[in-house]
Amino acid sequence: MSVAVQDPPLELGTGHGGMPARRAVIRWAWRMFRREWRQQVIVPALLLLAMVGTTVGLGIGVNAPSDAAVFGTANHLATLASTGTQLDADLAELRGSFGTVDVIAHGKKIPVSGSANGVDLRAQDPAGPYGRALLRLNQGRWPQGPDEVAVTGRVATLFHLSLGGTWEQGGQRRTVVGLVENPLNLHDAFALVAPGQIAAPDHVDVLIQASRAEVTSKPRPDGMSIQIRSDEGDTTSVVVLVLAVIGLVFVGLMAVAGFTVMAQRRLRALGMLGAIGASHRHVRLVMLANGLVVGLVGAFGGAVAGVAVWVGLSPRLESSLGHRIDRFHLPWTPLLVAVLLAAVTSVVAAWWPARAVARMPVVAALSARPAQPRPAHRFAALGGLLLAAGVVSLYLADQTRIPYVLGGVLATAVALLLLAPAGVAAVGRLARHAPLASRLAMRDLARHRSRSSAALAAIGLAIGIAAVVALSTAVTAAKAAAPTGGNLPADQIVLWLSPEATNGPVPLLTPGQAEVARKQVDAIAADLHATSVLALTGAVDPNQPMERGGKAPAVLGRPRPAGPGEPGSVMYSSTDSIPLFVATPELLAHYGIDPATVAADTDLLTPRAGVDEYDLIPGRNRNWQPKLQHATLPAYSSLPNVLITPHGMDGLHLTTMPVGWLIDAPAAVTAAQVDTIQLAAVAAGLNVESRPTGVDQARLAAQFTAAGIAVALGVLAMTVGLIRSETARDLRTLTAAGARRGTRRSLTAATAAALAACGAVIGTACAYLALLAWYHRELHWMARPPLANLAAILVGLPVVAYLGGWVLAGREARAIARQPLD
Known part of the structure; x- marks a missing residue:
């Protein structure tokens, strides 16, 4: 007799199918990504650009000029003005208190014709325990005897010196045996002699590695001044990561719009998946898995591209940063954190569309009709509360209290994002006053509020940053133009x-x-x-x-x-x-x-x-x-x-x-x-x-305004492209009903102009409220707003968006592609 064990029947909608079901859904999501990667290329491209910018920013931050150009690897710099036997006694006392020290003697400044500052003559051990990072030999060799010297390139140019030549200064002839530099400060001009070759030093610097408690408690020579290396830690990397998070929030908003369009495009396929027994978790997992794949591709691809860009760019940055750069000196831990943040951004951006699609009834999904948008007044109420809280926090910050400043900026930014659905709803209500083509476009924005709101939030964020910079620089320029106060009179x-x-x-x-x-x-x-x-x-x-x-x-x-x-x-x-x-x-x-x-x-x-x-x-x-x-x-x-x-x-x-x-x-x-x-x-x-002339401030405001408008136009191009691709059948229906090419172009132009105008108003309004709270003690400085910059934002951006949408709308495709049921 044989016995066969039959699998228990699966009760649809009551279980999750276990790991086999999850694997099947993930494999299906991966196949869909491979088939539709061209439609999803926007999100990985944005993540890639964000990661390239973050990698280059981290590289510049970690290689920025720092106290290392003075301290080397030490954390304290003691200066002694004593001479002779007293100097020897002071150095002995420092060695007794702190053990290993690195001594750098400085002679009298070598005068330079036509300059009030002379050239530093220093005696330093190139292999010193803390100062070796301050010296680098480019040509020749290190000076050894009493009649040898090595000079930097600038000193060689000033005194017309060459390798092997003779330099006579102060009645002493020395042979130039090497060309050197301070790799941590390429602007450091000095002449280097061997240790002990300055008989009567003007002053002596002593590099010390010790804790602050040791420096305070241990005996030290009288009359000694001491400098402490600033304990910056990795603050630069933290600042770059904060800026990267802001950029990833912007990318995430665009990703939400992209994933919303993808969810609408796959709606019938996801409905079919639910019809054959997939649970809400499985439907949600399809979108989340797709978001994870997109995030990993964009994050790791961006990290690799960013490292490649940094390796090629870093040699060109040495002259502007003023020091040598190690090509692979990157903060790898913060870079890995940025990669994880980029991947998480994509998953989080996919979560909201996934949640909305998973909650749709199967019949509604199979009909491929968009879900009813949630009431905008809920978002508007929460956004209004957060905006009020941010303004109050900036008011209480009084420009000095950092926690209040951070809280106010964060609350205002989140409020701007939450006000976007209300802005889209307002566009829909204003549609009845617009011509036919514009009315259709504006109502379509309101009907697909989820993707429109994300794009509008991204536009408002970019415009808000540009408006803050423009208004702040206007205040600075107004202070500079004031007849009294400031650092100096204008004349x-x-x-x-x-x-x-x-x-x-x-x-x-x-x-x-x-x-x-x-x-x-x-x-x-x-x-x-x-x-x-x-x-x-x-x-x-x-x-x-x-x-x-x-x-x-x-x-x-x-x-x-x-x-x-x-x-x-x-x-x-x-x-x-x-x-x-x-x-x-x-x-x-x-x-x-x-x-x-x-x-x-x-x-x-x-x-x-x-x-x-x-x-x-x-x-x-x-x-x-x-x-x-x-x-x-x-x-x-x-x-x-x-x-x-x-x-x-x-x-x-x-x-x-x-x-x-x-x-x-x-x-x-x-x-x-x-x-x-x-x-x-x-x-x-x-x-x-x-006295500041205001020219630099005006130039900075113009640059940020142009950058904000450019970013907003880029968002509009991507968003309008996604929206128009999803409304291709509606356009064909209009064409069949007799609509001409101008009508189709008007739809695209009105969509771009409506989003641009609404984003400009929301971003500028939030920026103005925030700065009114910030400058509440000196509101008179805001009486002269940057009219040109504000006009470019509030008028120029919608006009350019409309014209760009009209010109770049393109022609209708000849073939009608069927929507797949993958």
Whole structure:
């Protein structure tokens, strides 16, 4: 007797069929993707472009200029100004406290004709434990003996040197044995000698690798200044990933539209799948599996293409970034995260259409009729609440509270997305006022609200970003054009000796270098037809150690408690400091102050009511109680606002040092004049500060506006192409009813124009509300909106979209393809 075991009957709609059913559905989804990949190429292409941009952005971010150009692989840089036996004792103390250190000695600056800044002469071990990353030999060999030197390319050009030639400086002849560079800072011009070959160094830098607690607690030499490497971590990669997420949200919105069209195209096939017993899970799994395949293809293909683009692009970025780039120095972990985010974006974008299709009755799916759109007022209500919350959060942020800023931006962006269905519904209600062809197109948008809303949200997001930049730059330009306030008057410029103006070390000039700098300033003033040139003098502590080849002038700094891991108990911010200028007779005369009216015991001249909340830096003299005398001085941030008198200088044992020159022009300095002055100043080793002219801001606004419009037009091209491909039978019906080619073109043009106009209005409105909350304390600056940019967005975009849709609509296909029942 034989026994046969029969499989139990499958009860349709009550089970899921287990793993065999899932495998069958996934295989079917994969076959459909292979057959219809041309119809789905938009989503993988967008993901590929997003991944290429993310990969290149991560590469630029991780290879951006950083503190490594100064610190090497160390995290602390100590500067010693001692000499002789005291220097040896200080170095021994540092080695005893921190173990391994790397010593870099700097000699007197080698003067350069026509420049206020000389060339750095340094003695450094090329194989040093922390500084080896700061040196690279391009030609020749490293200097070894007392009469050998290696120079950078810029130094060789300045002094007309060549490999094997002789260079005589300071009464000493040296043979050029090598051409070197700082691979982390290609703009670093220096001459390198062997360690120990600078007999009397001007100052010595010591690279140290230690924790901040060790630096604070362990003994260290007196008079030593120390710089701490900023603990940035991988913040650049995080910022790039955040921007990538924003881009993927945009791609996801387009993917939703694409998957919605695909779901509508497959609706009868999915209905047939449900008719033969597939559950809601299986129908949903078809779309999700398709989304996963599309996401993986786009993500991994984009990552490979991005790495290839980065390898080819990175050599061209070295000159702009100012340092050498390792072709394969990429943050691979963030890159993998970006790949996963791209794949997840595609799956999430496929989920909503999959959910909608799975919920459709089988009969409705077999009829291939679109599902009834959900009421738009629900989305509008939630979007309105989120928009209000975002505006309130930006209002409470007061431009300083980061959590409120992030929350406000996120809430406003999500609100913009949720308001898109309401915008599509409004387009449908306005259709009754439009001509016949436009009415059909607008009602078709409202009927297929799911795909139209996703495209509209993408357009609104792109336009909203462009509008925010345009409005913000308009505020900046308005502030620059204001007659008072800001850094400088429009008819004045300052030539600083320090690259950081009054917040950084100023190079100590020899009499010859000071004379050269003054001649360059006079030449610049002559070209500008200046009415006056005023020398600005700072106060410096003569016992202050050298810092980065110079000394920082005294400033008044507002103290704050030190944070975790910061050395000391008090910290100061360079952005909240007041520079001190010496009250020279020339400066007093320039501002109309009679020296005879200044009391003999006055320490500071200022229009401020008091400076009790500030400390004197350097020296951190918190016990100094200066005597103030009121004086009428300009209220600009970069002009003298606090003057220290000779009495104050003597009490603090300070000396004078030149810090810059103030030049008065006969009229407002134009952007072209600023560019010319910049070129002359850089050649002289000077740094120019001028009032912003607004030209750069206007250019930035125009670029972002053009980019936003271009992105919106790209979205429209893809969306309208998808929509028109799905309405081919409707177009043929209209043709059979007597509609001409112009009517068919009007349908496409009206579809594009309606989406463009609605997206422009929603994006601009959300941007305006957000910025009104952001600038609530200075709303008067928004009284001058960028009319040209707003007109380009609100009028130009719909017009271009309409014309583009009309011209590019194309002809009707000759053959009518049947919709497959795969």
